[in-house]
Amino acid sequence: MVVTAYEVSGKIDYSKLVEKFGSKTIEPDLLKKLEAQTVGKGRVPKLHRFLRRNIFFSHRDLDALLGTVEKKKPMYLYTGRGPSSAAMHLGHLVPFLFTQWLQKALGCPLVIQMTDDEKFLFKGTYTDSDGDNLQHFASLTTENARDIIACGFDFEKTFLFSDLDYVGRMYPNICRIWKAVTTNTVNGIFGFDGTSNIGKIAFPAVQAAPSFASSFPTVLGVGSDKRRDTEYACLIPCAIDQDPYFRMTRDIAHKLVGKGHPLGGKPALIHSKFFPPLQGAEGKMSSSDTNSAIFLTDTPKDIERKIKQHAFSGGKDTKELQQEHGADLEVDVAYQWLRFFLEDDDELEAIGKSYGSGKGEFWSTGLVKARLVKVLQDLVAQHQERRAKVTDEEVRKWMSERFIG
């Protein structure tokens, strides 16, 4: 198992990961506390399926964050994306779907960072004849912004920004973070060395900066006179491979806030498991292998073909064996994906029982895959419909600096 900010591979042991990273698993008591501040306030009917099914499973300081919410102190959400390809896939959707729910459930502002700078620093190219492709990553920001906007965030409470555009506003905080972190520290956390370009060394501070409300003087209305003294707390929903950035951030967070900050400046985190690739429940889905992923641009036929041909099956080799032993749900991609995307708990349970035992309505891989195909075709079609309505002008509005507090 390898899980770093830049690589996820092998069979993931999430208990080990939590232990290694030093985060905490989300226990039933904490879920109840979260339920009280969300469902209990009448903003959502029930906890999101990602919480009900332990997909968002780990956290840092979520209990403390909920404590401040209870005291009616201000909080905001921060998430982001590195725009590395024009077409986003289902795995990319996971944090955004969850964040959209969190925003509604907590009724709070949200900032979404597009790290086009990072993607250029790590994956950009330069040729003598054509120059570099920085603008390519800037344009991916706009393309991806459409998909993100289509997730249904609250426009009045959401600010979407590109680092290439917005970094100047965060620069005082970036300098503070730069000053507080040594090269040895980032080399240790991210595996950089002397051959790494200096942008890689500098970048972690750019991803850290939105964890502080004072990076958003206009957006969160944290005026410069009392920027340090804001009580705004930050909650970051992300896949667990992004945790290293925020461990670094939390270690130096006290240097960026006043004494009165309820979490000592530290952003709280809520971590998801990885969305498994089609070929099997290891690593995480990647855009670089088109057959390992369902893209948000795929047609209903694409979806059907990919699921039928490529989704790794936990079913047995013959009808007889399957009906006798049932499928291994843990490694079955179709079933695992249904856990992410089928909303109805009763139906999911019924499918699991039937498929896992090899008996009843969903006894075979083919039947479960057919159900998944339908779920994803609906999801993707609805997404495409919403995305088609997002104009350039719309994107510009979401990305314009304005008060959302």
Place this chain on the structure above:
Amino acid sequence: MVVTAYEVSGKIDYSKLVEKFGSKTIEPDLLKKLEAQTVGKGRVPKLHRFLRRNIFFSHRDLDALLGTVEKKKPMYLYTGRGPSSAAMHLGHLVPFLFTQWLQKALGCPLVIQMTDDEKFLFKGTYTDSDGDNLQHFASLTTENARDIIACGFDFEKTFLFSDLDYVGRMYPNICRIWKAVTTNTVNGIFGFDGTSNIGKIAFPAVQAAPSFASSFPTVLGVGSDKRRDTEYACLIPCAIDQDPYFRMTRDIAHKLVGKGHPLGGKPALIHSKFFPPLQGAEGKMSSSDTNSAIFLTDTPKDIERKIKQHAFSGGKDTKELQQEHGADLEVDVAYQWLRFFLEDDDELEAIGKSYGSGKGEFWSTGLVKARLVKVLQDLVAQHQERRAKVTDEEVRKWMSERFIG
């Protein structure tokens, strides 16, 4: 002799320095070429005394830059200051006085960078009780801006900016520079190591970025559609200890411009010697020892006292010895300072002859010091008068992003 971007000490051997850095000394032919493009165009009566007296003595690509000027291609000047103290001293004035002359002589735009970010990264402090002092450096920018404005630049052609305010506009180029430079390279050039904060590693790109006209889309009117293709050339007047930044810049400059750039993107440089401290002609003047420097805030009495008490004398110990052998002009601070600030070549020569021989009107240290006191009292008084007229509103105007091309 130690000369790095962060330390200057010992007796400076400028020929060795030029050899070590790989720059070129300014030869009479090149001075003639510069004269043709400045004095020859009727913009100034003669070459600046810093050129006549070999104080700006070294360069990179100045000949190529003058070639583009001759062809009427656009060029701009770039200089800067790290605002480490509210009170600037005479040594700080040297590059600005010269740049003011260059701007007039070449009739070109000028950008002046205030590296308040750098000063915080290298000299900032943090305490648990009071937080950090980033704002202190930001306010030094404003204080120093008054002194710089008082040097008499052309408002219509000058943009003064603080990194903390303006860095966002340069960020695409900063990313390009970051990507092109490794940690090993900056460690080698600047002597950083794993214990250095990551801001120190990142900063050289911030000082490099203004070398490219595309960092000033509005200020130089280099629209984003053709930013890469601008032919704008850049000339940087600076003390020679700043050369390492621009060697790094020149090495990767081709990656930031199109094929048509007359200097392959490389900024041209013109280097000055150091302004010697009062105590002797070694190292460079520093603000941290108040008795080693004349500050632009000093009173006429301060100036007189400091020169009389602290200026290192190259004169002999007794009247008899002085009248027999004369003074050692090379190490005599009063004489060396007159070389910087006494405009009249004939008078300077007369003083040198008299003092160096111990005979005539300026035979003694006291007489030469008295002449220097008068020169500096006039200079500083005039500066203070101009500075007093620079209002906050005025500073704001000079620092507002606007077209100066």
